[in-house]
Amino acid sequence: MKAVHIVTGTAVPLDRTDVDTDQIIPSDWLKRVERTGFEKGLFSEWRDDRDFVLNQEQYAGANILIGGLNFGTGSSREHAVWAIQQYGFDAVISPRFADIFRNNCTKNGLVPVTVDADFNAALMTAVRQDPDLEITIDVAQLTVEAPAAGLETTFPLDASTQERFLEGLDDIGLTLRLTADIDDYETHRRPWLPATGPR
Amino acid sequence: MAPKTLSEKIWDRHLVTAGIEGASDLLYIDLHLIHEVTSPQAFDGLRISGRRVRRPDLTVATEDHNVPTENIDQPIADEVSRKQIETLRANAAEFGVTNYPMGHPKQGVVHVIGPEQGLTQPGMTIVCGDSHTATHGAFGSIAFGIGTSEVEHVLATQTLPQSKPGTMAITVDGELPEGSSAKDVILAIIGRIGTGGGIGKIIEYRGDVIRNLSMEGRMTVCNMSIEGGAKAGLIAPDETTFAYLEGREHSPTGADWDGAVADWLTLPTDPGAEFDEEVVLDGADIPAHVSWGTNPAQVMPLHDVIPSPDSFDDPGLRDTAARALEYMGLTANTPMRDVAVDTVFIGSCTNSRIEDLRAAAAVAEGRHVKDGMRTLVVPGSAQVKAQAEAEGLPEIFRAAGFDWREPGCSMCLAMNPDKLQPGERAASTSNRNFEGRQGRGGRTHLVSPAVAAATAIAGTFATPADLD
Ligand code: SF4
Numbered sequence: 001m002k003a004v005h006i007v008t009g010t011a012v013p014l015d016r017t018d019v020d021t022d023q024i025i026p027s028d029w030l031k032r033v034e035r036t037g038f039e040k041g042l043f044s045e046w047r048d049d050r051d052f053v054l055n056q057e058q059y060a061g062a063n064i065l066i067g068g069l070n071f072g073t074g075s076s077r078e079h080a081v082w083a084i085q086q087y088g089f090d091a092v093i094s095p096r097f098a099d100i101f102r103n104n105c106t107k108n109g110l111v112p113v114t115v116d117a118d119f120n121a122a123l124m125t126a127v128r129q130d131p132d133l134e135i136t137i138d139v140a141q142l143t144v145e146a147p148a149a150g151l152e153t154t155f156p157l158d159a160s161t162q163e164r165f166l167e168g169l170d171d172i173g174l175t176l177r178l179t180a181d182i183d184d185y186e187t188h189r190r191p192w193l194p195a196t197g198p199r
Numbered sequence: 200m201a202p203k204t205l206s207e208k209i210w211d212r213h214l215v216t217a218g219i220e221g222a223s224d225l226l227y228i229d230l231h232l233i234h235e236v237t238s239p240q241a242f243d244g245l246r247i248s249g250r251r252v253r254r255p256d257l258t259v260a261t262e263d264h265n266v267p268t269e270n271i272d273q274p275i276a277d278e279v280s281r282k283q284i285e286t287l288r289a290n291a292a293e294f295g296v297t298n299y300p301m302g303h304p305k306q307g308v309v310h311v312i313g314p315e316q317g318l319t320q321p322g323m324t325i326v327c328g329d330s331h332t333a334t335h336g337a338f339g340s341i342a343f344g345i346g347t348s349e350v351e352h353v354l355a356t357q358t359l360p361q362s363k364p365g366t367m368a369i370t371v372d373g374e375l376p377e378g379s380s381a382k383d384v385i386l387a388i389i390g391r392i393g394t395g396g397g398i399g400k401i402i403e404y405r406g407d408v409i410r411n412l413s414m415e416g417r418m419t420v421c422n423m424s425i426e427g428g429a430k431a432g433l434i435a436p437d438e439t440t441f442a443y444l445e446g447r448e449h450s451p452t453g454a455d456w457d458g459a460v461a462d463w464l465t466l467p468t469d470p471g472a473e474f475d476e477e478v479v480l481d482g483a484d485i486p487a488h489v490s491w492g493t494n495p496a497q498v499m500p501l502h503d504v505i506p507s508p509d510s511f512d513d514p515g516l517r518d519t520a521a522r523a524l525e526y527m528g529l530t531a532n533t534p535m536r537d538v539a540v541d542t543v544f545i546g547s548c549t550n551s552r553i554e555d556l557r558a559a560a561a562v563a564e565g566r567h568v569k570d571g572m573r574t575l576v577v578p579g580s581a582q583v584k585a586q587a588e589a590e591g592l593p594e595i596f597r598a599a600g601f602d603w604r605e606p607g608c609s610m611c612l613a614m615n616p617d618k619l620q621p622g623e624r625a626a627s628t629s630n631r632n633f634e635g636r637q638g639r640g641g642r643t644h645l646v647s648p649a650v651a652a653a654t655a656i657a658g659t660f661a662t663p664a665d666l667d
Contacts, residue, residue: 017515018394018494022633027614031265031279033239033286045635069515070395073428073494074633075612076237076330078346096395099364099430100330100344107348158362160222171348172250175356178216178225182253182358185215185227192451192459193229194318196259197297 001109003168007090007137009063013124014053019067020074021101025083027075038083058131066124067094069117072101081108091137093144095120106161107171113137113144113155123151139165202469204366205435206401209341209466213324215358223360229323229340231353232309233260233296235287236614237328241351242290252294254357259318260291260298263308264614268577268604271301280615294354307580307606310334310548314418315582317447321436321463326353331548331630333424336433337417338440339466341401343431364430365400368474371408373482378662380558381416382550382628382647384408385423386488390498392478397429400475403468404434408482414443415554422549423630426495435467487662489535490632490645492523497632499535501650501660507531526634527642528622535660542573542625543655544637545648546604547611550628551579553586555648560592562652562663563599569658574601575617577609601655613638626654 029041046052053059065084071094072080081104084092091111105112115123126149127133135146137155139162145152157165164171175182203211215225231254238260245251252258265280275281284301291298299306305316310331313319319335325342326332328350335342345359353359369388389396402424409420417434424432441460444450451459487501497520499506508520508531524531529538545551545559556578568574576596578584584606587593593603610617611629619625619641628651632643646654653661 017519020494020631020633022612022631022636026635026639027612030236030614031277031283033243033283035240035243045639070398070428073394074330074425074631076328076344076346078237078240078348081346096398098395098428099398100346100425104346104348107346158223160218160360171360172248172352172355175225175352175358175360178358179356181215181225182227182356189227189229190322190459190462192455193323194320194449195256196230196318196449197256 001107001164001168001170004090004109004111004139004165006139007064007111008134009090010059010061010132011064011066011093011127011135012053012059012062013066013127015068015124017068018070018073021072021077021080022074024072024080025077029083030077030079035082036086038079039086042083042087063088063090064135064137065089065092066120066127067092069095071097073098076100078104078108081105081110085110093120093123106164109165111137111139111165115144115153115155119151119153126151202472204468204472204474205339205403205466206341206366206431206433209322209324210363212322218362223362225358226324226361227358228326228353229257230313230318230325231258232313232325232327232332233258233350234263234309234329235283236264237347238290238350239283239286240347241328241354242294244351245294245354250355252296252354255295257357258296258354260287260296261306261309261312262287262299262301264608264612266301266607267616268575268607268609271605304581304585307582308548308551308608310422311552311579311583314338314414315447315580317444317450320444320450320459321440322466326359330425331422333429333432334418334422334548336421336424336431337414339433339436339463341431341433344425365475367397367400367402367429367476367478369402369404370406370477370479371404371482372406372479373408375408375482376486378649378664379485379487380647380649381412381419383485383488385420386490386498386645387480387485389423389427389495390488391480392427394426394494394496395428397424397427400429402427402429402432403474404432409434410437413554414439415552418552419549423495426630436463487647487650489650489660491527491529491535492520493526493632493634494523495630495632495645497523498645501535501662504532504534505529536665537659539659540624540626540654541571542619542623543651544575544577544610544625544627544629545651546575546577546579546609547629548579549630550648551577551583553583555628556583556587556592559648559652560595562649562656563601564595566599566656566666568600568655572655572658574655575604575610576601577604578606580606610637612636626651626660
């Protein structure tokens with residue numbers, strides 16, 4: 001994972017609640033065994049509509065996606081995060097993310113920015129009024145701000161996730177440092193716990 | 200010691216290292232289930248970094264999402280699906296993981312095979328790259344869906360860094376009305392708490408209605424925890440649980456069985472333990488339900504009329520409702536019983552176990568589906584299929600005009616040949632009614648197996664009682 005300190009750029013306002021991962025990347029795209037090439041599948045069913053916000057020229061080149069409440073609900077498909085990232089987004093802002101989606105974001109360096117509903121609505125309005133509005137997300141300070149619109153707030157990220165973002169650390173590598181603890185845990189698992197495979 | 204909830208007890212048992220100063224806990228994983236869709240990039244990751252699977256003996260794979268439900272002796276026609284299946288087989292062989300391929304007597308939907316083989320037991324931690332992993336919580340275990348990066352993490356380390364979720368108790372008291380089932384209970388619950396109601400929490404389902412459910416019914420309830428946003432859902436183990444488990448392939452035996460049961464009896468939530476949030480429903484208020492919209496919280500009693508967007512106070516909900524009605528091609532205030540259906544799907548990890556098929560067959564017996572109705576009955580696993588055959592269910596379904604299929608995810612999601620066409624309307628026993636979930640432009644209504652079967656016969660939404 002690449003280190004992320006600051007995300008600066010413009011945003012796309014996707015003003016819908018309950019945007020589920022089946023919409024973010026329809027299931028046909030999940031048949032791929034590769035990890036790249038998902039940008040074309042992003043919101044592919046909605047993109048057929050010329051007025052869909054991602055098709056609007058004023059938002060071209062944006063690298064921040066602003067969503068509504070319950071963003072990323074539904075299936076566990078990490079492909080949803082890959083599609084958003086590969087399309088060119090570095091951060092997603094929402095008042096509330098679904099758990100698995102949020103976890104998947106943090107594994108891939110896509111910054112999930114949880115803000116309160118009023119701030120989210122104000123930011124959406126500001127972006128609609130000025131699509132060139134510059135937004136800055138600072139992972140070290142845990143702040144998001146759009147100075148030209150007079151908007152500024154903080155967002156939560158637990159200490160270990162924040163450190164992984166800032167250092168670009170590999171989760172598995174970090175856990176493998178604790179191999180001795182895992183070995184130790186395994187010596188006192190309950191004896192009847194099942195093992196897979198044919199009996 | 201302070202009283203603890205069921206989920207807190209299981210969590211604490213699995214701590215490899217406790218997170219300090221805001222860091223995550225490192226949780227040991229007892230069982231890792233794998234399928235073809237969310238695993239290829241994880242195995243790739245292992246290969247790239249030269250890592251092995253730490254515990255192939257705690258890992259099991261099966262093929263479910265892409266498999267066709269007809270002509271399974273032939274190669275999969277869709278080239279991309281075939282490649283994904285072949286990739287799983289190659290990865291399982293290379294890394295020493297047991298895989299149950301299409302056509303194998305133990306193959307099936309991943310959340311159906313774990314319990315039926317006795318791999319799912321109380322007090323465990325279970326993960327799968329699939330959001331319906333909470334199904335296994337029916338046995339009193341913490342089971343949750345993970346993404347592909349986390350699949351790779353579990354493969355490599357048999358652990359996961361996790362921050363501890365909150366707790367939520369949902370109590371369903373009393374008794375259900377005649378004709379209402381576990382599916383109706385969970386639809387009513389999601390309608391109550393909303394799609395985000397459980398976010399960041401593990402739900403414990405309790406109360407007389409839950410206690411009186413069979414293991415199949417409990418799995419149906421836990422299965423849809425994710426539709427309420429929850430990380431997991433679980434039910435305290437009891438005699439029903441033990442009776443289901445005893446004698447299964449991977450269940451403990453002899454002295455181990457006695458030790459296990461004694462241990463499992465210590466798991467239920469202690470008296471006085473506190474939940475972050477509590478919700479109470481009365482079973483008597485839960486008649487047969489059906490979803491009317493495009494998210495699983497948009498549900499209503501089947502005997503009601505389709506709600507009007509104006510009936511929602513919240514402007515966001517009003518907009519969402521209006522958009523949903525438009526997508527679904529429905530008019531507010533129409534009685535749901537007047538809405539015609541062209542496809543009926545009985546299957547998925549929510550409702551494809553033997554009890555579900557029995558419920559549908561009981562309605563189908565001696566009747567016939569409406570002319571022109573497309574119907575699929577898809578057992579959840581090869582073992583469910585074999586059991587159904589032993590009970591003569593396929594004959595009942597066929598005589599009634601239902602199409603009896605091979606096990607797999609089938610029309611639950613549009614990844615295999617079973618799909619809705621644009622504008623088609625399905626009564627489906629699956630768990631998601633999102634736009635396009637069952638095929639681009641398709642319209643999904645979530646229902647119980649009995650309602651699905653009755654609807655296939657009536658041609659419009661119906662309960663079995665409506666058929667008489
Ligand atoms: S049956 Fe449906 S919900 Fe269950 S695992 Fe398969 S696709 Fe997912």
